Amino acid sequence: MMQFDFSRNHFELFDLKPQFELDNATLEAAYRQLQAQVHPDKFAHLSEAEKRASMQWSTRVNEAYQTLKSPLNRAVYILQLNGINALSETNTQLAPVFLMQQIEWREAIQDARDGSDLGALQQIEREIAAQTKIWREQLLAQLDQQHDLVAATNTVRQLKFVDKIMSEIDDAYSVLDN
Known part of the structure; x- marks a missing residue:
């Protein structure tokens, strides 16, 4: 054996x-x-x-x-190997600009859902997907080239929030489909 x-x-x-x-x-x-x-x-x-x-x-x-x-889980794991819990409940700091963007996306999703506006929901999804691609590229540079674990931790946290927002978009699609 x-x-x-x-x-x-x-x-x-x-x-x-x-x-x-x-x-x-x-x-x-x-x-x-x-x-x-x-x-x-x-x-x-x-x-x-x-x-x-x-x-x-x-x-x-x-x-x-x-x-x-999973790119997000892989990044979390790499940080964990370096002694960093990127998704720690005690680590709540995010850039104010990101927090405002997140609020705007959530409001836009809610508006699209309430207005049964499939086109608006698809536009928000495309915008978030484009931003997610940028953050993944940043994460690649932060982890593999710059070895900037602090910046990578912040990027991971942003991507985790975006995952939740994408789930909200999926939920909105479900509501619009019914």
Whole structure:
């Protein structure tokens, strides 16, 4: 039976460089290869302890893959590896400009929803998607080139807020569809 090393971080698990920029195809291939090695079905004939270890390992591989596959979760994880909890409840500071933009987006979403204005909702979604792309590019530079963990933490927090706003847009679409 293969040796399970639970001390390896997600990047080490997939033999990837610990950085924000990641080739999704490489991650996917590494995931599939590793999952083929640790899948519980391969250990069905072994002892209960070995089956349990295989299940734990398979779960760990899935969790690592889900974390690294998502740009936001990957950034949070990189910061965590550097001792920073980017989404800590005690870290509530965001730039006033961002907070105002967020309020404007939320009001516009509500107005579009209340007015059953699909076009306006789509426009807000495009605007937020464009801004999200800019923030992800900033995050790439902050984490991989500048190693500016403080700035990256702020960008991650903004992206987390934007994720919530995108959920509100999805909810608004659901209301308009009914």
